[in-house]
Amino acid sequence: YPGFNFGRGRGGRGVGGVSRPIGGQRFSGLSPRFYSQSCPQANDIVISVLKTAISKDPRMAASLIRLHFHDCFVQGCDASVLLDDHPTFTSEKKSVPNKNSIRGFEVIDEIKAKLEQACPQTVSCADILALAARGSTVLSGGPNWELPLGRRDSRKASLNGSNKNIPPPNSTIQNLVTSFRRQGLNEVDLVSLSGAHTLGMARCTTFKQRLYNQNGNNQPDSTLERSYYHDLKGVCPKTGGDNNISPLDLASPITFDNMYFKLIMSGKGLLTSDQVLLSGKLGKTMQLVKAFADDHTLFFNHFARSMVRMGNIRLVTGNKGEVRKNCRRIN
Ligand code: HEM
Ligand SMILES: [Ca+2]
Numbered sequence: 001y002p003g004f005n006f007g008r009g010r011g012g013r014g015v016g017g018v019s020r021p022i023g024g025q026r027f028s029g030l031s032p033r034f035y036s037q038s039c040p041q042a043n044d045i046v047i048s049v050l051k052t053a054i055s056k057d058p059r060m061a062a063s064l065i066r067l068h069f070h071d072c073f074v075q076g077c078d079a080s081v082l083l084d085d086h087p088t089f090t091s092e093k094k095s096v097p098n099k100n101s102i103r104g105f106e107v108i109d110e111i112k113a114k115l116e117q118a119c120p121q122t123v124s125c126a127d128i129l130a131l132a133a134r135g136s137t138v139l140s141g142g143p144n145w146e147l148p149l150g151r152r153d154s155r156k157a158s159l160n161g162s163n164k165n166i167p168p169p170n171s172t173i174q175n176l177v178t179s180f181r182r183q184g185l186n187e188v189d190l191v192s193l194s195g196a197h198t199l200g201m202a203r204c205t206t207f208k209q210r211l212y213n214q215n216g217n218n219q220p221d222s223t224l225e226r227s228y229y230h231d232l233k234g235v236c237p238k239t240g241g242d243n244n245i246s247p248l249d250l251a252s253p254i255t256f257d258n259m260y261f262k263l264i265m266s267g268k269g270l271l272t273s274d275q276v277l278l279s280g281k282l283g284k285t286m287q288l289v290k291a292f293a294d295d296h297t298l299f300f301n302h303f304a305r306s307m308v309r310m311g312n313i314r315l316v317t318g319n320k321g322e323v324r325k326n327c328r329r330i331n
């Protein structure tokens with residue numbers, strides 16, 4: 001199809017060369033068959049490394065899914081999140097949402113090393129993040145989907161973008177909708193992608209405010225269920241313990257299921273940003289939380305679709321990019 005720049009992994013141009021906004025379902029310039037000639041074993045290699053990593057550390061699946069999210073929301077899905085400090089930019093690893101928080105870099109390095117052996121300088125680090133997120137979802141019991149590939153790696157990172165674009169855990173529902181909309185994602189994407197919190201852990205510092213002073217009146221968040229509130233105080237005391245961790249889904253933290261939404265229905269969402277999907281008085285997100293709590297297939301289908309949409313976020317203009325040899329450094 002003319003103008004589609006098929007398989008070249010640049011994207012950002014719509015039909016007839018007209019600039020399009022990022023994200024959404026608009027054509028991304030990616031293809032699920034991008035590596036079918038150049039590296040047909042790419043996904044198998046990813047899965048085999050993931051299997052070992054997740055069996056050693058079951059939380060790793062969660063951490064890798066989150067890494068893809070934190071990449072895509074900053075300059076698009078270009079592996080900017082993987083870059084270490086460089087003379088011309090500061091690593092995104094130092095941003096407020098990422099510092100002492102994101103993990104999984106060693107697993108990405110291991111996947112990259114195996115892929116460089118099998119197919120030198122072929123599979124981008126940005127695609128590795130997307131493949132690792134999908135593989136982690138599947139290996140945790142979640143949905144599978146056809147994954148568009150052909151992303152290119154950035155030649156810079158944006159610490160500032162990372163601080164600005166990744167929403168904080170105390171976000172209001174309006175903040176969340178705005179933040180997702182800025183990436184070309186809608187309320188449905190917000191709710192389905194938040195369902196990734198069916199896996200993984202969060203530090204005390206990310207939910208402490210809810211326990212002790214949610215509204216500046218030294219009172220807990222009234223939307224927090226009582227017994228859960230008491231349990232959380234045990235993990236997260238008023239002073240200290242900031243790095244203690246608690247599961248985002250207390251019932252099934254290493255299984256990808258719709259338990260997250262059931263817990264929100266009973267006032268047991270961990271973060272403000274989780275609970276406001278229901279309590280924020282926004283009809284659309286409230287209805288979706290209920291629908292996903294009732295129907296796990298509906299959630300799985302939406303999650304898969306929204307992951308593809310998130311994975312398509314890219315810059316409209318910008319550098320040509322490259323396929324990095326080492327995900328931590330530009331070539
Ligand atoms: C809607 C806005 C979101 C907010 C405010 C948010 C916030 C957070 C916070 C604060 C943590 C805990 C971090 C820590 O304690 O260091 C976390 C963990 C996590 N987030 Fe989100 N998140 C959001 C959306 C997403 C999305 C879209 C995904 C993926 C599609 C995602 C996947 C995860 C996962 C899997 C974890 C657990 C990570 C681990 O255990 O290592 N989150 N999130
Ligand atoms: Ca990025």
Ligand SMILES: [Ca+2]
Nearest residue numbers: 198249252255
């Ligand atoms: Ca779960």
